[in-house]
Amino acid sequence: AQTVTQSQPEMSVQEAETVTLSCTYDTSESDYYLFWYKQPPSRQMILVIRQEAYKQQNATENRFSVNFQKAAKSFSLKISDSQLGDAAMYFCAYRSSYGGSQGNLIFGKGTKLSVKP
Amino acid sequence: SAVISQKPSRDICQRGTSLTIQCQVDSQVTMMFWYRQQPGQSLTLIATANQGSEATYESGFVIDKFPISRPNLTFSTLTVSNMSPEDSSIYLCSVLPTGRVAEAFFGQGTRLTVV
Numbered sequence: 530a531q532t533v534t535q536s537q538p539e540m541s542v543q544e545a546e547t548v549t550l551s552c553t554y555d556t557s558e559s560d561y562y563l564f565w566y567k568q569p570p571s572r573q574m575i576l577v578i579r580q581e582a583y584k585q586q587n588a589t590e591n592r593f594s595v596n597f598q599k600a601a602k603s604f605s606l607k608i609s610d611s612q613l614g615d616a617a618m619y620f621c622a623y624r625s626s627y628g629g630s631q632g633n634l635i636f637g638k639g640t641k642l643s644v645k646p
Numbered sequence: 647s648a649v650i651s652q653k654p655s656r657d658i659c660q661r662g663t664s665l666t667i668q669c670q671v672d673s674q675v676t677m678m679f680w681y682r683q684q685p686g687q688s689l690t691l692i693a694t695a696n697q698g699s700e701a702t703y704e705s706g707f708v709i710d711k712f713p714i715s716r717p718n719l720t721f722s723t724l725t726v727s728n729m730s731p732e733d734s735s736i737y738l739c740s741v742l743p744t745g746r747v748a749e750a751f752f753g754q755g756t757r758l759t760v761v
Binding site: 634 | 742748750755
């Protein structure tokens with residue numbers, strides 16, 4: 530069974546600085562997706578960034594980028610130029626690419642990010 | 647992408663009663679899921695809602711407690727039955743659109759408090 534581990538329950542960053550959130554996962558599959566979701570107090574789950582396992586290039590979305598190390602099963606999120614609106618709970622998630630009943634996401638426990646002005 | 651309307655957004659219920667949560671999607675989707683998020687915790691999959699057949703439940707969740715319907719490709723309901731305070735959680739509907747789409751989309755969540 531696949532597992533996702535986030536070892537940082539809480540992180541803090543100064544506004545305009547850079548922070549990295551860690552995530553490791555375990556799987557025997559070769560093709561899968563990895564995601565970072567953001568959940569602000571509104572409860573809405575917002576996709577931050579995604580990575581396809583078959584792609585060697587790290588995904589980037591504006592201020593957000595990942596460091597995907599497939600052999601090490603590591604998937605960290607870097608937030609550059611942190612903004613007050615980045616404060617939220619961040620979840621790392623895994624999904625098999627094989628579909629069927631495995632189309633669901635497997636989540637880590639989350640990292641609560643606070644941004645100091 | 648998919649736009650999801652989940653209702654109600656929150657409710658306070660008496661123990662022993664039941665609550666039905668609705669999830670409406672603006673387009674036909676292949677897969678729909680229901681997750682539970684207990685206070686301060688991560689998301690746990692309750693079940694996969696299958697169109698026209700019984701839902702597929704994860705270990706620890708049973709149909710008598712969490713009956714699910716999915717009459718078509720755009721709508722599903724989750725009922726939390728015979729509620730107890732331990733059922734107080736956020737319940738989220740999620741969909742995986744048809745085709746080779748990577749990301750799942752989520753409803754706004756239902757915050758349930760059982761008193």
